[in-house]
Every structure is written in C-alpha cells, then in structure tokens.
C-alpha cells in the first residue's frame with residue numbers, strides 16, 4: 001500500500017510591516033516564498049489595559065489571494081470598533097498552501113490612545129483652558145506677573161513641537177499652523193536661537209521660550225544651561241552666546257529671568273538610548289537643583305514626548321504598563337515626580353482625552369511651582385517696575 005506523504009508546511013511570511021494612516025486604516029505589506037495561494041490575516045482588538053488577560057473585544061479575519069493581491073492588504077478601520085477608546089491591536093499573518101496547510105504566524109502589535117471627534121476635541125480643550133486659567137494660573141497672573149517658561153532638551157526631542165502643541169491646546173484649535181519651526185525627522189538641528197511664543201490665558205499671557213538643543217551635558221553645556229535659567233536672554237540668543245555671565249546680571253536689570261522650565265524628553269530616545277539619557281537627565285537635574293544661589297532649586301517639570309510612537313511600537317507587552325515603566329524611569333533620573341507623557345499634536349490631528357489631561361496636568365503643575373517659592377519670583381516682586389518690553 002502506498003504511503004501518503006504529509007503536505008509540507010509553507011514558510012512563514014517575512015518582513016511584516018504596517019503603516020497606520022490618519023483614519024487608522026492599515027497598509028499591511030510582507031514577503032513570502034514558495035507555493036502559496038492565500039494569506040490569512042487575523043486582526044484582534046483588546047481594550048488598553050486588558051491586553052494579555054484573555055479574549056479580544058473584537059476580532060476579524062481577512063483573506064488575501066496571492067495571485068490577485070500579491071503580498072499587501074489595505075485594511076479599513078472596522079466601523080464596529082469605537083475610536084474613542086484606546087486599543088491594543090494584534091495582526092497575525094499566516095501563509096496557506098494549495099493543500100490548505102497553514103504556516104507559522106508572523107505577528108505584529110500596535111496600540112494607540114483614544115481619539116476624540118473634532119467637536120469633542122475643541123470642547124474638551126476649551127474647557128480645560130478655562131479651568132486652567134481660572135483655577136491654576138490666575139493667582140500668579142493676577143499679580144501682573146508674566147509667566148516665562150523655558151522649553152529645553154536634547155536635539156529633536158520635540159521642544160518646538162511642544163510649543164506648537166501648547167499653542168493649539170490653548171487656542172482649542174488643532175488646525176492652527178505651526179508657530180515654531182520643527183525639524184523634519186533625521187535632519188540637522190532646527191532651532192538655532194531662543195524664540196518666544198506668547199500664549200493667551202484669559203486677559204493675560206504665558207510666554208514659552210523655545211531654545212536650541214542642549215545635547216551632550218558636558219561641563220560647558222551645564223554652565224550655559226545655568227546661565228539660561230538665571231538671567232533674561234534676548235530673543236535669538238544662540239547657545240554659544242550663553243557664556244557664564246551670571247555675575248553681570250544677577251539682579252536681572254536687563255529683563256526678567258524665566259520662572260520655570262519644561263525639560264523635553266522623547267520616550268523613543270529614552271527607550272533606545274537609556275544609558276545616555278539617564279546620565280543626561282541626572283546632569284540636567286543637577287543644574288536645576290543648584291540653579292539660583294545654589295540654595296533653592298529652579299522649578300521644572302518633564303514632558304515625555306512621542307507617546308504615540310512609543311505606544312505603537314511596544315511588542316508583546318501591555319503598552320500602558322510599558323509607558324508607565326518608562327515614565328517611572330524618567331522620574332528617577334530627572335529627580336522629579338512631575339513627568340507627563342504626551343503626544344505633541346500636529347496640525348490637523350485629533351486630540352486624545354488622555355493626552356489633553358496629561359498636558360493640562362503638566363501646565364497646572366508648572367503654574368504651582370513659581371508661586372511656591374521660586375527664587376526668581378522673589379526678585380520679581382522687587383522688579384515689577386521693569387517695563388515688560390524689556391523682559392522679552
């Protein structure tokens with residue numbers, strides 16, 4: 001009697017890649033060798049935070065005929081999955097032979113925050129701006145003090161994008177054009193000199209000062225950062241001009257020094273260059289802790305940017321836990337509990353309730369710090385006769 005040989009298992013597809021379009025439809029591409037007639041793509045959605053706990057909340061199977069479609073599939077976002085919730089999505093791709101035998105799976109995981117509708121986006125941002133103005137920042141601004149906040153950090157961590165993000169949030173309008181130049185990914189340094197961005201808060205304003213990158217935290221850079229924290233710097237000041245001239249302007253007669261700073265740290269840099277980032281943050285924190293008169297620390301918070309890319313790229317793990325772990329690590333090395341994970345909104349994007357909340361928590365924290373005893377606040381009480389036009 002002839003022995004029937006078992007049909008061979010096809011090779012697993014390779015190079016599985018997914019691009020997420022703005023409407024969250026997926027461009028899926030891969031490569032495959034051998035006698036394959038079809039691919040089976042299994043798509044599963046888990047509510048963020050429940051991933052790894054059992055059954056998916058939604059699942060879909062897509063079949064791709066190799067002869068007709070090759071090794072690619074455009075997968076629309078399913079109408080039954082609400083975009084207003086954060087999701088973890090897994091894609092499992094198997095090749096199928098003529099004999100109906102399936103290959104081992106190639107897998108990829110993606111995740112993203114909730115997405116508000118256009119109407120909900122402007123309503124939520126408007127409400128948060130009003131609350132911030134009335135409850136958080138009013139006591140400081142009512143005393144006619146203009147809050148000046150520095151945006152500092154390494155190259156391409158998202159300092160200028162944070163300025164644009166805050167501008168869009170304060171105006172409750174994510175369609176606003178960029179106010180500060182951002183760097184296309186991978187290019188040279190974008191911001192070469194300090195640039196102010198004044199944002200309206202009721203009848204007052206907060207000035208955010210975008211700065212050139214402070215990348216390697218060597219002794220020279222630390223001195224320059226110290227100078228930047230301690231004196232008023234005219235618009236357009238370049239990094240190399242921040243010499244240690246603290247003695248010349250201790251009392252800020254040429255203008256008011258900044259009140260606080262946002263240290264901008266990309267979660268992607270933190271993930272990929274952790275040793276380097278740990279040293280960088282510790283040295284930056286050292287400068288803040290010893291900024292003015294070496295007795296009182298300079299107020300700062302940390303914006304951990306690229307939350308969207310970070311969540312999207314987490315594989316085989318609950319993305320929210322991975323994010324919390326990264327934030328905890330940044331807190332430890334930046335020597336502060338005030339670390340907020342955000343996505344800098346680009347023009348035309350939709351907001352996420354989670355990101356709006358982190359953004360306004362960061363701002364609320366910043367508004368608390370100067371009133372609570374920043375040394376510059378004490379100086380300002382005596383220097384309020386200064387014309388604001390000199391204050392930059």
Ligand SMILES: Nc1nc2c(ncn2[C@@H]2O[C@H](COP(=O)(O)OP(=O)(O)OP(=O)(O)O)[C@@H](O)[C@H]2O)c(=O)[nH]1
Nearest residue numbers: 155156157158159160161182183189190191306344
């Ligand atoms: N996906 C995503 N991209 C971001 C985010 N923040 C910034 N980017 C992108 O990261 C790149 C660098 O952003 P910039 O704002 O120019 O960074 P920078 O720190 O001002 O850069 P320099 O001025 O050159 O030091 C740009 O391509 C931004 O669009 C974010 O939260 N998410």
Ligand SMILES: [Mg+2]
Nearest residue numbers: 159160190191
């Ligand atoms: Mg910049």
